[in-house]
Amino acid sequence: MINLRTKLQLSPDVTFRSLGDGQGAVVVETKTGQLYTCNDTTTAFLEALDGTRTLGEIVDELHCIFDVDQPVLESDLNDIAGELLNNGLITPIPPHRP
Amino acid sequence: MLLFRPHLWIAARWLPVGAKRRSIEQLLARAMPLGGYAPYRGLDPELILAAVRATTARPWRMRGRRCLREGLLGFRFLRLAGFAPVLHFGVEPESVSTDHLRAHCWITLADSCVLNPPSDTMVRLFSWDGEKRLAPSTLESTNSLIAASRSYNLNGLTLSVIAPDQALCACLESFLAPLAVDARIATGWEVRISREDTLPNLQAGELVWEGDLPEGLPAVMRRDGADRNLLVRDHLALSTDRRRKRIDVVVRPGREKTLRGTPSVSIVAEIIRGSGLFLTHSACLLLPRTDECILIFAPSGTGKTTTSLALARSGWRLVGDDATILQMHGTELRVWALPRGLTVHRRTEELLPWLTDAINPWAGKAEQSVPLRSVSPFIGHATPVPRRCRATVMLDMPNGSAHMVFPIDRSEALLRILSDNLRIAPDGMGDYDRSLLDAFAALVKHTMLLRLSVGPDLQSLGSYLTGRVQPIISDSPAA
Numbered sequence: 001m002i003n004l005r006t007k008l009q010l011s012p013d014v015t016f017r018s019l020g021d022g023q024g025a026v027v028v029e030t031k032t033g034q035l036y037t038c039n040d041t042t043t044a045f046l047e048a049l050d051g052t053r054t055l056g057e058i059v060d061e062l063h064c065i066f067d068v069d070q071p072v073l074e075s076d077l078n079d080i081a082g083e084l085l086n087n088g089l090i091t092p093i094p095p096h097r098p
Numbered sequence: 099m100l101l102f103r104p105h106l107w108i109a110a111r112w113l114p115v116g117a118k119r120r121s122i123e124q125l126l127a128r129a130m131p132l133g134g135y136a137p138y139r140g141l142d143p144e145l146i147l148a149a150v151r152a153t154t155a156r157p158w159r160m161r162g163r164r165c166l167r168e169g170l171l172g173f174r175f176l177r178l179a180g181f182a183p184v185l186h187f188g189v190e191p192e193s194v195s196t197d198h199l200r201a202h203c204w205i206t207l208a209d210s211c212v213l214n215p216p217s218d219t220m221v222r223l224f225s226w227d228g229e230k231r232l233a234p235s236t237l238e239s240t241n242s243l244i245a246a247s248r249s250y251n252l253n254g255l256t257l258s259v260i261a262p263d264q265a266l267c268a269c270l271e272s273f274l275a276p277l278a279v280d281a282r283i284a285t286g287w288e289v290r291i292s293r294e295d296t297l298p299n300l301q302a303g304e305l306v307w308e309g310d311l312p313e314g315l316p317a318v319m320r321r322d323g324a325d326r327n328l329l330v331r332d333h334l335a336l337s338t339d340r341r342r343k344r345i346d347v348v349v350r351p352g353r354e355k356t357l358r359g360t361p362s363v364s365i366v367a368e369i370i371r372g373s374g375l376f377l378t379h380s381a382c383l384l385l386p387r388t389d390e391c392i393l394i395f396a397p398s399g400t401g402k403t404t405t406s407l408a409l410a411r412s413g414w415r416l417v418g419d420d421a422t423i424l425q426m427h428g429t430e431l432r433v434w435a436l437p438r439g440l441t442v443h444r445r446t447e448e449l450l451p452w453l454t455d456a457i458n459p460w461a462g463k464a465e466q467s468v469p470l471r472s473v474s475p476f477i478g479h480a481t482p483v484p485r486r487c488r489a490t491v492m493l494d495m496p497n498g499s500a501h502m503v504f505p506i507d508r509s510e511a512l513l514r515i516l517s518d519n520l521r522i523a524p525d526g527m528g529d530y531d532r533s534l535l536d537a538f539a540a541l542v543k544h545t546m547l548l549r550l551s552v553g554p555d556l557q558s559l560g561s562y563l564t565g566r567v568q569p570i571i572s573d574s575p576a577a
Binding site for chain 2: 013015019020023024025028033037038
C-alpha cells in the first residue's frame with residue numbers, strides 16, 4: 001500500500017526512453033523484453049522518480065507542470081503509481097530505520 | 099601457450115647458430131617445423147610477430163641480417179601456430195652493381211605482407227612456402243591454393259575473410275559483394291575460416307539463444323563477456339573475439355553450404371555489433387531524385403520486399419530490403435543497408451509480374467533468393483553509403499481498396515520497431531541492447547513517422563508515397 005509519504009524508485013530491471021514533444025515514452029523490462037508505452041503524465045512521473053522524493057513531493061512538482069487541480073493530479077498519480085507497482089515497473093523504498 | 103615465449107627465446111638463439119656456414123636452403127630447412135606440428139594454434143599472428151620482433155631486437159648472431167633473422171623465426175612460429183606463411187627474398191636492383199648488395203626478406207600471410215614489407219623498388223628473387231621454392235611468376239596462383247582472402251569495406255568498417263579455398267572464402271559474397279575491395283586490408287576485422295573434422299567446444303558462457311536456424315538446424319548462441327559464440331551442431335562453430343577484432347569459424351568437411359546461410363549473417367552481425375553500429379530488420383530506400391532515405395519496418399513475411407520492389411520500380415531507389423545499419427554520426431543519425439540479395443515469395447511475383455524476368459523458375463518452392471544484380475536492371479538501386487534518414491514507415495497489412503497513410507505516435511512506432519528488433523538474452527539486456535534502444539529512440543524522435551497500408555495497385559505506390567512524404571520532409575529540417 002502506498003501513500004503520499006512513500007518513496008518510489010524505478011525497478012532495477014526496468015528502463016525507459018522518453019520520446020519528447022508530448023509523445024510519452026516506451027518502458028522496457030530489461031530481463032524479459034516486455035514493452036509498454038506510456039503517456040506524458042506517466043512519463044513525467046517516471047522521470048521524477050529519483051528514489052529520494054515522496055509521492056507527495058512528486059505530486060507537488062508535477063502540479064507546477066500540468067494545468068490540473070492538485071487533488072485530481074494526486075488521484076491520477078496515485079492510480080499511475082499503483083498500476084506501475086502492480087506491473088513491477090516501480091518499487092517502494094523501505095523507510096529508513098535508525 | 100605458456101611455453102610459447104620460452105620456446106621463442108630459445109629458438110631465436112638456436113636458429114642463427116652456424117648461420118655463416120650454412121646455405122640458404124639449410125637455413126630454410128631449419129626454420130621449418132617437423133610434420134604438421136602446430137602447438138600454438140589459436141595464437142594471433144600479430145602477437146606472434148610482435149614477440150618475434152621483441153625477441154630478436156638485440157641479436158648476438160646474424161647481427162647484419164635483421165630481416166632474415168626475423169623472417170626465419172617468424173616463419174617458424176607462424177607455422178607452429180598452424181598458419182601458412184610464405185617467406186620472400188628480394189634485392190634492390192640499384193644495389194646489384196655495387197659492392198653492397200641490398201637484399202631483403204619478408205613474410206606474407208594470405209597474400210598480405212605481415213613482416214618487414216619490402217620497398218616498392220624491391221625485386222623478388224624467390225619465395226619459399228616451407229616445402230619448395232616458388233618463382234615470382236607462379237607465386238600468386240600457388241598462394242590461392244594455400245589460402246584465399248577477400249576484403250570488404252563497409253563504409254569504413256573493414257573486414258577480411260581468410261579461408262583455405264575460394265569457396266569458403268566467398269561465404270559473405272551474397273550480401274557484401276558490392277563492398278568488396280581488391281587489395282587485402284591488413285587492419286580491421288578478420289574472419290578466419292578453417293575446415294576441421296572436430297568442432298571446438300563452445301559450451302562456456304551464458305546462454306543467449308537456443309533453437310533452430312531458419313534452415314532447420316539446431317544451434318546455440320552463448321555469450322562470453324562481450325563476445326558471442328554460435329554453435330550449429332555437427333556443422334560449424336563461430337567464435338568472436340571483439341578485442342582482437344577477429345571471428346574464427348570452423349566448418350566440418352561437407353557442411354560448407356551451411357556457412358552461406360544464417361551463420362554468414364551472424365558473422366556480419368557480430369562485426370557490426372562489435373563496431374558500435376546497429377543492424378536492424380528494415381528496408382532502406384531513397385526518395386526519387388534525392389539522396390535522402392526512408393526506412394520501412396515490418397516483420398518478416400508482411401510485405402516489406404514487395405513494397406520495396408514496387409517503390410524501386412517507380413522512381414525510388416533501393417539500398418537494401420532487409421538489413422539496414424544505423425550509425426550515429428556525431429549527434430546525427432545515418433543509415434545504410436547491407437546489399438544482400440532479396441528473398442522473394444511467389445506471391446510477390448504475382449503482384450509484380452515484371453519480376454518474372456529477374457528470377458528463376460519456382461520448381462515447387464514458395465520463395466527463392468534473388469541476387470540484387472538480377473533485379474537491378476528492372477529497378478532503381480543505390481550504393482550503400484551512409485545517408486540522412488528523413489522518414490520511418492511502419493508497414494500495416496495491405497488492404498483491398500487503395501494505398502493509405504496514417505500518422506503514428508512515436509511511442510507506438512518505437513514499440514513496433516522494438517517488437518521486431520530487440521532480442522533479449524535470458525540474462526537480460528546488455529549495454530549493446532541499451533544503445534540499440536537509444537538509436538531507435540533517436541530514429542523515431544528525429545524522422546517523420548507514418549503508417550502505410552498498401553492497396554492493390556502497386557504501380558501507383560511510388561508516386562502515392564512520394565506525394566505524401568516529399569512535401570513534409572521538404573519543410574522540415576533533417577535529422
